[in-house]
Amino acid sequence: MTKHAWRWSIPGIAITMLGATALSSGPALAQFRQPQPQPQPSTATAVDPGPRGGAPGAGGPLPGLGANEVAFFTAATDLFNEVDTVPLGLGPRFNLDGCGGCHAFPATGGSSPPVNPQVAVATANGAKNTVPSFIRANGPVREARFVNNPNGTPDGGVHDLFVITGRADAPGCNIAQPNFAAALAANNVIFRIPTPTFGLGLVEAVPDSGLQATFAASAQRRGSLGISGSFNHNGNDGTMTRFGWKAQNKSLLIFAGEAYNVEQGVTNDNFPNERETDPNCQFNNHPESATNFTDGTNGASPASGFSSDIVNFALFMRMLAPPTPASGQAPVTVASNGTTAVGTAAGGSATSTTPSSTSITAGSQVFSNVGCSACHATSQKTGKSNMTGQSNVTFRPYSDFALHDMGTGLQDRVSQGGANGRQFRSAPLWGVGQRLFFLHDGRTNDIVKAIEAHSSQGSEANTVINNFNLLGRTDQQNLVNFLRSL
Amino acid sequence: MRRLLLLGLVVATGLVSWVGWRYGAVTLRYGTVVYPVPLPEDGKVLGGVYRNDYFDLSYPLPEAWTEGLQGPDPSDTGYYVLTELVPQPELNATMLIAAQDMFFASKPHGDVAAMVRDFRQAMSEVDGMTIDREPTEVKVGDRLFHRVDFSGVGLYRATFTTAIRCHAVSFNLTARDPELLANLASSVDKLSSVAKGDSRSPVPICVDNYAVPENTLQRVEPAPVGPRFTPIPVRIIVDNQGGVKHIHVIHATAEQRKSIEDALRQWKFKPYELNGRPVEIETGLVFRFTVAEK
Numbered sequence: 076m077t078k079h080a081w082r083w084s085i086p087g088i089a090i091t092m093l094g095a096t097a098l099s100s101g102p103a104l105a106q107f108r109q110p111q112p113q114p115q116p117s118t119a120t121a122v123d124p125g126p127r128g129g130a131p132g133a134g135g136p137l138p139g140l141g142a143n144e145v146a147f148f149t150a151a152t153d154l155f156n157e158v159d160t161v162p163l164g165l166g167p168r169f170n171l172d173g174c175g176g177c178h179a180f181p182a183t184g185g186s187s188p189p190v191n192p193q194v195a196v197a198t199a200n201g202a203k204n205t206v207p208s209f210i211r212a213n214g215p216v217r218e219a220r221f222v223n224n225p226n227g228t229p230d231g232g233v234h235d236l237f238v239i240t241g242r243a244d245a246p247g248c249n250i251a252q253p254n255f256a257a258a259l260a261a262n263n264v265i266f267r268i269p270t271p272t273f274g275l276g277l278v279e280a281v282p283d284s285g286l287q288a289t290f291a292a293s294a295q296r297r298g299s300l301g302i303s304g305s306f307n308h309n310g311n312d313g314t315m316t317r318f319g320w321k322a323q324n325k326s327l328l329i330f331a332g333e334a335y336n337v338e339q340g341v342t343n344d345n346f347p348n349e350r351e352t353d354p355n356c357q358f359n360n361h362p363e364s365a366t367n368f369t370d371g372t373n374g375a376s377p378a379s380g381f382s383s384d385i386v387n388f389a390l391f392m393r394m395l396a397p398p399t400p401a402s403g404q405a406p407v408t409v410a411s412n413g414t415t416a417v418g419t420a421a422g423g424s425a426t427s428t429t430p431s432s433t434s435i436t437a438g439s440q441v442f443s444n445v446g447c448s449a450c451h452a453t454s455q456k457t458g459k460s461n462m463t464g465q466s467n468v469t470f471r472p473y474s475d476f477a478l479h480d481m482g483t484g485l486q487d488r489v490s491q492g493g494a495n496g497r498q499f500r501s502a503p504l505w506g507v508g509q510r511l512f513f514l515h516d517g518r519t520n521d522i523v524k525a526i527e528a529h530s531s532q533g534s535e536a537n538t539v540i541n542n543f544n545l546l547g548r549t550d551q552q553n554l555v556n557f558l559r560s561l
Numbered sequence: 562m563r564r565l566l567l568l569g570l571v572v573a574t575g576l577v578s579w580v581g582w583r584y585g586a587v588t589l590r591y592g593t594v595v596y597p598v599p600l601p602e603d604g605k606v607l608g609g610v611y612r613n614d615y616f617d618l619s620y621p622l623p624e625a626w627t628e629g630l631q632g633p634d635p636s637d638t639g640y641y642v643l644t645e646l647v648p649q650p651e652l653n654a655t656m657l658i659a660a661q662d663m664f665f666a667s668k669p670h671g672d673v674a675a676m677v678r679d680f681r682q683a684m685s686e687v688d689g690m691t692i693d694r695e696p697t698e699v700k701v702g703d704r705l706f707h708r709v710d711f712s713g714v715g716l717y718r719a720t721f722t723t724a725i726r727c728h729a730v731s732f733n734l735t736a737r738d739p740e741l742l743a744n745l746a747s748s749v750d751k752l753s754s755v756a757k758g759d760s761r762s763p764v765p766i767c768v769d770n771y772a773v774p775e776n777t778l779q780r781v782e783p784a785p786v787g788p789r790f791t792p793i794p795v796r797i798i799v800d801n802q803g804g805v806k807h808i809h810v811i812h813a814t815a816e817q818r819k820s821i822e823d824a825l826r827q828w829k830f831k832p833y834e835l836n837g838r839p840v841e842i843e844t845g846l847v848f849r850f851t852v853a854e855k
Contacts, residue, residue, distance in 0.1 A: 113629065113647070113652075114629075114648055114650055114651055114652035115650060115651060290667065291667050291668045292668075293683070294638075294666065294667045295676065295679050295680035295683050296680070296684065298659060298661050298680075299657070299659070299680065299718075299720055299731065299733045300657070301632050301633075301642045301657050301659060303633065303636030303637075303638060303640040304636070305636060305637045305638070308788075308789065308790035308791060309790075310788075310789045310790070313789070313790040313851060439688065440688045440713070440714060441714045443687045443688045443690075444687060444688070444689055444690060444713040444716065445716070448687075480633035480634065482630075482633070493788040493790070493791040531630065532630055533630075533631055533632065533633050533634070534630070534632075535632070535633045537629065537630045537632060537645060538657050538733075538735075541629070541647070541652065541655045541735070542655075542716060542735060545652060545653070545654075545655070545715075545716055545735065545736075546714065546716070547715050550714050550715060
């Protein structure tokens with residue numbers, strides 16, 4: 076073969092191979108790579124009756140606690156609802172000025188209230204903040220996370236909405252808010268709304284082996300539904316983590332400590348350093364909240380008074396009862412010794428304004444049948460707990476506390492621990508009947524839309540949502556009514 | 562004449578390349594790494610047929626059915642959503658084809674029959690669920706499946722499960738009425754092998770728990786990278802001389818995948834012997850990084 080022939084043949088081979096592949100497999104490639112049109116359900120979908128009315132079935136302490144524990148809980152509730160100022164540690168950057176402002180509805184410890192307090196706090200006490208476009212008066216409380224750093228490396232951290240610049244209690248501080256408009260334009264910002272904290276002490280008291288046992292019990296069923304799931308783990312000791320939208324936090328104390336610093340800017344025993352280091356915005360010694368060595372008074376609980384704020388917050392959440400469903404079924408059903416922790420929480424029973432108990436009961440059956448309960452596991456059981464009356468308690472959080480791939484539709488592109496950008500913890504559904512906003516970013520207040528949003532490319536929930544769409548309208552509505560009864 | 566011969570060679574090369582791509586003999590994954598062996602997740606629907614070379618399955622879809630939404634990536638327990646099939650234009654039934662690697666199942670079972678019995682028990686405990694057909698052995702093509710039917714809240718379902726290469730491969734059918742389900746179930750009868758008769762290439766036998774210290778002659782630890790304490794399941798093919806011929810990191814971050822592949826290529830095993838002769842095997846192992854990234 077001549078030199079000329081080789082020169083011709085090498086690009087010729089490449090071009091011919093490409094051409095052959097393109098010509099002969101073009102339609103096949105198109106079929107494989109382009110999303111197929113999805114078939115339509117033949118029945119109209121159900122309608123969300125809206126948040127259940129009546130008294131909040133939440134907000135009180137766990138039934139069965141001792142008197143000292145209840146006294147601590149009562150005192151800690153006051154601290155949880157405290158409004159911080161700069162002398163108390165607020166800022167330099169923050170999302171709100173108190174725990175109870177975000178975790179507010181339907182009772183202290185819950186999630187976003189109907190009127191978003193972030194609008195008012197933006198200009199409170201002389202502050203000059205601009206309210207970002209994704210914060211609305213009737214929308215959910217939100218934090219913002221940037222997906223990537225300017226250099227393209229992963230960020231994922233919280234970028235607080237507001238600064239103390241201009242406040243009367245922060246003279247000389249002159250820092251600016253992040254440029255959220257630019258982040259939005261660059262599709263580089265995602266949102267999270269507050270997770271409700273009801274019943275989390277029970278969740279904390281479940282041993283890892285208990286979560287694993289519940290998870291393993293549904294393994295075969297999950298396998299028939301396209302669901303796998305995995306647990307997030309703590310990088311220090313290897314145990315399972317279970318709090319937060321991605322189950323990224325190990326304990327309620329870490330949860331409280333991180334939120335106190337990140338959401339309010341208050342340094343504390345867990346997170347003793349300010350995130351914003353501008354010297355003109357430092358007004359306090361650190362940590363700004365710490366153990367009190369001399370003042371042991373806080374209501375009727377000296378223990379609360381000596382404890383730092385984050386210990387109070389953690390114990391408030393640890394002793395906060397689960398929500399009571401409208402059906403009157405006690406959220407806590409089995410006590411360790413048969414004498415305590417049975418019945419309705421002290422926060423009061425919700426008055427049902429939801430549809431008939433027949434529909435709710437039927438909806439519970441639908442919930443299990445279509446496969447919702449494969450991830451939103453109905454019950455869990457505590458192990459040995461040092462809280463009075465809380466050992467070996469069976470409770471109904473409707474979560475396996477595992478991570479699941481929720482697909483491209485819900486992805487937030489933020490990794491936390493072992494959770495990647497598409498994975499989220501199965502959100503506990505207890506109390507969902509009185510929730511105003513759904514999904515991690517609060518994108519909807521319609522529970523039917525929240526159900527449908529579980530389905531997208533790559534989601535583990537696709538088969539279950541197909542099952543939901545295969546249901547007759549009555550069964551769909553029963554399911555929705557059941558959810559609004561929780 | 563030479564040019565004609567050359568042109569013929571070029572066309573033939575292109576054709577062979579296309580056939581390789583089309584039928585899964587060559588699969589390019591993860592940049593420059595070339596796997597000559599198909600992977601479980603590589604199955605796809607082409608021309609109305611779901612074809613999976615790893616499991617040697619070919620299933621012609623019912624008329625007017627297509628692939629639905631893509632499922633999740635393989636899991637850290639070796640679970641695969643192979644494909645989900647849906648009818649067009651109205652959703653009145655679905656079919657999920659899935660596989661569970663028996664080496665890594667979160668709830669181990671001795672065999673597929675035991676797994677199906679366990680599944681039947683689990684379904685019977687679901688409030689309002691009725692078992693319509695107890696686990697039954699059925700022959701589809703030359704494969705033995707275990708079928709169980711159940712129904713509740715107006716949904717009628719059947720699951721066909723079979724063992725292939727130490728995986729439980731399942732066809733999960735759901736329909737709005739029993740007749741639709743029966744039609745869908747009868748379509749499973751059309752399931753066949755990708756390769757016919759003698760043209761089937763031999764697959765390695767699967768051996769559970771072979772990558773243990775007594776069988777490992779040389780072991781190089783992967784550098785710990787990425788999230789800690791997360792299980793990383795890996796399937797490997799060990800050739801008849803004990804070398805690692807093929808590595809499939811089932812679930813990991815990209816950096817973990819590279820670290821494990823780099824290390825495993827250096828491993829050496831005692832050859833597995835069958836009837837006194839060394840043979841190629843497929844086995845599994847799980848990595849879990851527990852020390853800090855350096």
